[in-house]
Amino acid sequence: MTAPDVAPARPAGTEAGPGAGFSAVVAIHDSAAELAELLESIRRRLPRAPQLIVVDNASSDAGPELAEQAGAEVIRLESNVGFGAANNAGLERARTDVTVLLNPDVVLLDDGLQRLTAVARGARALLAPRLLRPDGSVQDSVHPTPGGLDALLPALVPTPLLPRPLREHADPWRSTRRRRVGWAIAACLAARTELLRDLGPFRGEDFLFYEDLDLCLSAAARGIPTLLEPGVVVRHGGAHATVRRYGGEPYELLARRRREVIERALGRRPLALDDAAQALTFASRAGIRLALGRDASVQRSRLRALLGARRAGAQKSPS
Numbered sequence: 001m002t003a004p005d006v007a008p009a010r011p012a013g014t015e016a017g018p019g020a021g022f023s024a025v026v027a028i029h030d031s032a033a034e035l036a037e038l039l040e041s042i043r044r045r046l047p048r049a050p051q052l053i054v055v056d057n058a059s060s061d062a063g064p065e066l067a068e069q070a071g072a073e074v075i076r077l078e079s080n081v082g083f084g085a086a087n088n089a090g091l092e093r094a095r096t097d098v099t100v101l102l103n104p105d106v107v108l109l110d111d112g113l114q115r116l117t118a119v120a121r122g123a124r125a126l127l128a129p130r131l132l133r134p135d136g137s138v139q140d141s142v143h144p145t146p147g148g149l150d151a152l153l154p155a156l157v158p159t160p161l162l163p164r165p166l167r168e169h170a171d172p173w174r175s176t177r178r179r180r181v182g183w184a185i186a187a188c189l190a191a192r193t194e195l196l197r198d199l200g201p202f203r204g205e206d207f208l209f210y211e212d213l214d215l216c217l218s219a220a221a222r223g224i225p226t227l228l229e230p231g232v233v234v235r236h237g238g239a240h241a242t243v244r245r246y247g248g249e250p251y252e253l254l255a256r257r258r259r260e261v262i263e264r265a266l267g268r269r270p271l272a273l274d275d276a277a278q279a280l281t282f283a284s285r286a287g288i289r290l291a292l293g294r295d296a297s298v299q300r301s302r303l304r305a306l307l308g309a310r311r312a313g314a315q316k317s318p319s
Contacts, residue, residue, distance in 0.1 A: 021051065021096055022050050022051070022096050022100055022113070022117040023052075023094035023095060023096045023100070023193065024042075024050045024051070024052050024100045024102050025053045025055065025087055025090035025094065026038070026052070026053070026055070026072075026103070026104050027057060027086035027087050027090065027104075028054060028055070028056055028057065028059060028063045028067075028104050029056075029058070030061050031059070031105070032061040032062045034104040034237060035054070035066055035104040037107050038102070038104055038106055038108075039052075039066065039067070039070040039072075042070075042108060043070070045108040046108070046111055047111060047114070048114075050100070050113075051073070051094065051096055052070065052071065052072040053073045053075065053090040053094065054072045054073070054074050054075070054090075055074075055075045055077065055086040055089050055090040056076045057080040058076075058079050063104075075090060075093065077089070081207075082204075082207035083207070083208055083211055084201075084202030084203055084204055084206050084211040085204040087101055087201065088201065088204055091193070091196055091197060094193045097121065097192060097194070098190060098193060099193045100117060100188065100189070101188070101189045101190075101196075102187070102188055103237075105236060105237030106234050106235065106236050107236075108234055109132075110233075112129060112231075113129075113190075113232070115231070115232055116129055116188075116190045116229055117190050119190075119227075120190040120191050121192065123227070124195060124224060125225045125226065126189055126190075126191045126195075126215070126216060126219055126224065126227065127190040127191060127229050128141065128142055128181070128184035128185070128188065128189055128227070128228055128229065129228075129229055129234050130228070130230045130231075130232065130234075131185065131187060131188065131233075131234060132233060132235045132236065133236065133238065134235065134237060138173060138174070139185075139238065140171060140173045141173055141184060141185040141187065142172050142181040142184045142185070142226070142228045143172065143181065143183055144170065144172060144181065145182030145183070145220070146183075146213075146258075146262055146266070146270065146274040146277075147262055147270025148273060149273065150170075151170070151273065151277035152273075152277055153170075154166070154170035155277045155278075155280035155281040156280055156284055158285075175230060177230065178227060178228065178231075181227070181228050182216065183216035183226055184216060184228065185212055185236075186212035187236045188236070189212070195224065199222075199224070200215070200218070202215060206257075209253060210254075210258050210260075210261045213258070214265060217262075217266065218265065221265070251302050251304075251305035252309065255309035256309045256313075258274075258278075259310070263313075275306065278302075279303060279306055282302045282303035282306065283303055286300050286303065
């Protein structure tokens with residue numbers, strides 16, 4: 001892996017140096033229960049409190065008050081503007097040279113964010129830790145770049161059966177060493193503040209889903225890698241807001257948003273390859289589960305959603 005760039009001189013008005021802290025931006029919407037656990041873990045695990053910025057997307061619970069009691073700077077928005085726009089608003093308030101974007105359903109397990117921000121401070125890159133599910137298993141939170149021929153083999157063959165190099169290429173979240181990845185879930189993502197601002201980091205018009213994919217692909221197009229730092233581990237609840245909003249996983253919306261981001265960032269040929277890899281993955285995994293007498297409803301639902309999104313996209317695209 002290419003070594004991270006040496007950090008340039010810091011922008012005026014930001015705090016830097018070996019003992020410098022970092023800024024943490026947390027966007028919330030009816031997230032009081034999750035936020036309380038995150039705030040307690042920050043208090044217990046970090047030797048020095050970060051600049052904590054909580055952006056409230058018009059919550060109806062006590063999340064903003066909890067944040068204020070914990071000493072956070074709270075930005076209260078009049079309406080739910082979505083994940084990307086809320087994080088953009090919080091980033092504007094960052095006063096340190098490194099910022100971590102944090103979901104409210106993240107829990108710190110140790111002082112690993114200190115190490116993650118130290119790496120980010122010295123690298124022109126986006127840094128993602130390893131994420132654990134609440135049951136302690138590793139979440140598939142980092143992925144290869146979509147739209148390549150290399151995705152077709154693991155679509156047909158379950159990745160645990162592949163040789164280790166192919167297995168870790170297809171599922172980079174399995175790696176135990178720092179490595180470059182195509183994109184990372186933005187539940188916890190660290191980078192230099194000026195770098196994030198230069199990237200956007202998010203398109204404010206995209207309300208929800210795959211903003212992180214869009215960010216990482218946009219960064220890669222400018223030579224900025226996304227790196228997995230597996231030595232830093234945090235717990236991630238996952239989908240706490242979307243389950244409440246949609247009553248489950250909105251497969252149709254997820255399929256449509258993934259296709260929009262890939263076509264916009266990479267073009268129509270990579271989109272077609274990604275569609276093929278996704279369809280093969282869902283179909284083959286459904287077949288395996290049915291052969292083993294297991295429930296395959298999730299895989300079949302995701303396949304139907306993808307095919308529906310393709311049809312809708314074809315109707316919109318010029319012939």
